[in-house]
Structure formats: structure tokens, C-alpha cells
Amino acid sequence: MGMKYVAAYLMAVLAGKDSPTADDLKKILGSVESEFDEAIASKLVSELEGKTVHEVVKEGKEKIKAFGGGGGGGAAPAAGGAAPAAGKKEEKAAVVEEEEEEDVDFDLFG
Template identity: 50%
Template sequence: MKVIAAYLLAVLGGNNAPSAADVKKILGCVGADAEDDRIELLLSGVKGKDVSELIAAGMEKLATVPSGGGGGAVAAAAPAGDAAPEPAAPAKKEEKVEENEESDGEGMFGLFD
């Protein structure tokens, strides 16, 4: 991943066709080891291709990867000291209580209806 990141940084910096030396220089600036075989593999794979097209193709492939479910497991895995924020309480519905106006005529005001 670091080789790909260095390559993309070079492209972002304006170098549309970074060489192995360019990638090594970027990796050296951050103290990362430059693996020649991985750099050459990357450069041979992207040679003559537009980076934005490669990224778009990768995004299409990622769209097909399932990534849902299991929301409860995340909360259970949180450390005890880091309490997850509580979900917002649903808006309280105002319940309209209908008064029973019927009366049994005995002054009970419908208490035992």
C-alpha cells in the first residue's frame, strides 16, 4: 500500500508517469523502506494507463463487495471507558386522550362503563 500511496502522491504532485526513483524518493522522505520488486510490479501494472480510470474501475469493483450487517457487535466490542453515544430518543407523540362523555345517569360520570 505504501508503494501505491507514494505513486499516487507523485501523480497528485503533477508527475503523470512517476519512475521508480520518484517513488523511492517519496518513500525515503517518510522513512519507509523502498522495496524494488513491489515498485517495479506497480509500475509495470500501470504503465500506459490513466490513474483516474484505474481508480474509477477499482471503485466499481468495490461497489460489489458486501459490507453490511452486524451493527450490534461494534457497540459490544467498545472498551468500557469509551461509552458510545446514545441514539437520539424518538420524538414523543402527543397522545390525545378522548374523554368519555357518556354517563350512566347515576352521577358516576362513566367511571364503570
């Protein structure tokens, strides 16, 4: 089922329709010159008949919780090669010098 039909259904609910019809979806999708399939819209409306959007969203959240979660996978390890000596790495970090700020007679808020 296309997400555009679900989005149109939710827009109709936000506009104040408790139970949008296929014609409501057709109006919304027609306003943005999108193709409309009566069979898909009718199927969506019939599946959501007698339910509120809040109930459907709550059920969906419960189903998603069953999948577990957490962030994505970890970062990929660096490509092969020998690790540099620790002493050299520390030397390079110490060599970095900070740039001095120049006094500029400029007041962003003045």
C-alpha cells in the same frame, strides 16, 4: 503489495507526474526514511503503465460495487435475563427530574 508504494505513487501523481517511475517512489519513500523494495515498486509501476490514476480508481469503484454494501452488522442483542415489567420502567422514567439552570453573570461573547 504494500500500501505505502501505492500512496507514494498517488503522491507523485498529485505532484504533477502523469506516469511516476520507481525512482520517483524511491525519492518519496526515502524522504520519510522508509524501507524501499525495488521489485515491489517496479511491479506497481509496470502494472499501472499506460493507465491514468482516474481510470484505475473508476475500475476499482465498479469492482467494489459488486460486493454489495450497506452498514455493518446489527447491534448484538442484550444478554439473557427476564425482561422487566413495562409498568416499572415507565415509573422510573417519570421520576427523573431536570436540574434547574443557575443564572450566571457570564457572557461568553462579551
